[in-house]
Amino acid sequence: MNDLRGAFHTGQYRNVLKENGYSEEAIEARVQHTWDALFEGDEETRIYYPAGDDMGYFMDTGNLDVRTEGMSYGMMMAVQMDRKDVFDRIWRWTHKYMFMTEGDNAGYFAWSCKTDGTKNSNGPAPDGEEFFALALLFASHRWGDGAEPLNYGHQARELLRVIIHKGEDGIGQPMWNPDNKLIKFIPNCEYSDPSYHLPHFYELFALWSYPEDRAFWKEAAQASRDYLKIACHPVTGLAPEYAHYDGTPNNDRGFGHFFSDSYRVAANVGLDYEWFRGDEWEIEEANKLQSFFADKTPEDYRRYTIAGEPFEEKSLHPVGLLATNAMASLAATGPNAKANVELFWNTPVRTGGRRYYDNCLYMFTMLALSGKFRIWMPTDK
């Protein structure tokens, strides 16, 4: 058992794919094949593009931009796959083009840029910052720190400080509400996005952030686990894209239903259970989600109310959805856990214009179900 100061962590990672009967050789090959498709493949599958001598970016191929979401995901994938070269390229691009040094959002990263580095927005999206922070901490633990901007540990701790303390000097807003400890959809709003809640990340921030920030992160982990219980529907398990702090869907801008953002809740619940046995509720939640989708096929996935009523509109990212449903099998104990893993295994990475979001979720699921989405400790260097 690793010392995670009170947080349960086995130090063991299930290979759910192996448990489902696939050979270690086949699993290794699929993990590598997935990496190759996203990072080195042809235009049909790749989402990573090297830029210049020492930089690179993930492109949202559906929106033709570079998002903090994708950049932070790419860094997390690279550190898990021990690809410091790719990690450093993505982080250099992020640091050079996305970081904001002035205005209300100074200290945050612009959530969307053009591929030439021009900012499309001067606002951040907190899901990027939280993934950057943990990817940087893992990089520090796995490879050691270098010269700025590759001083990963320092970069992570500074970011973890800014995202909760911003606004204390009267300029800007924090990404977490300081009272209820819930992550906001964007800093200058007072509602949340259930898919942004990563209690398993906050447990680790509570260990490795600046000492004065650790108590906050520990409380945030509990607050997020409690919040997910009220944001996910009690029967279907479906979460809306955006939700109020009391857990009810926020449909002010049409994001109060189960659609693209929401898919990540299944993956997050699965990984929190795998890393920390976060909450026994996560087993129920995973079972409910898998049960809701048991009689549905990817070709017919829709937008749904969280009570499960379908809209006409088809899912924009069916491969991403089936992948996250499979990742929920890290927590699921129900009769659908195996079928979800099989469906994932039998589905290739997505090709074509909308592939970015699907294939990000696909790669995370491939890592998680093969026991390769792991916690990198300071002692792992």
Ligand SMILES: O[C@@H]1[C@@H](O)[C@H](O[C@@H]2CO[C@@H](O[C@@H]3CO[C@@H](O)[C@H](O)[C@H]3O)[C@H](O)[C@H]2O)OC[C@H]1O
């Ligand atoms: O209004 C923006 C808001 O859109 C932004 O959110 C980011 C973009 O949306 C989220 O992911 C998308 C899910 O749908 C797929 O089709 C897209 O490809 C994904 O990028 C993402 O999690 C958010 O970071 O945040 C800033 C707000 O100002």
